Amino acid sequence: MRAHLTYREPHGWTSPVxxxxxxxxxxxxxxxxxxxxxxxxxxxxxxxxxCTDEDCEAAR
Structure with a gap:
């Protein structure tokens, strides 16, 4: 199964998925x-x- 990865910085910025x-x-x-x-x-x-949707539109 596919997986999404992201991270958050302390000031609140979140990376693209x-x-x-x-x-x-x-x-x-x-x-x-x-x-x-x-x-x-x-x-x-x-x-x-x-990731449960093959059309998730996240960066691959």
Whole structure:
């Protein structure tokens, strides 16, 4: 099942939603991003949710 990945910054800005092939892909991207930018990772709140609609129109 596809998954949506997004994050929120402390000041309220939320990233555009990415629609990825699976939850595992979303977790990999989140972990890789956190590893590359540890200072940003410490302040971001990540959200991974299931995508139930193939026409979700999120970035793929």
């Amino acid at each position: 990415d629609c990825l092939p699976s939850r595992e892909a979303a977790e990999f991207l989140r972990n890789a991003t956190n590893a590359l930018t540890p200072s940003a990772a410490s302040r971001r709140t990540w959200e991974i949710t299931d």
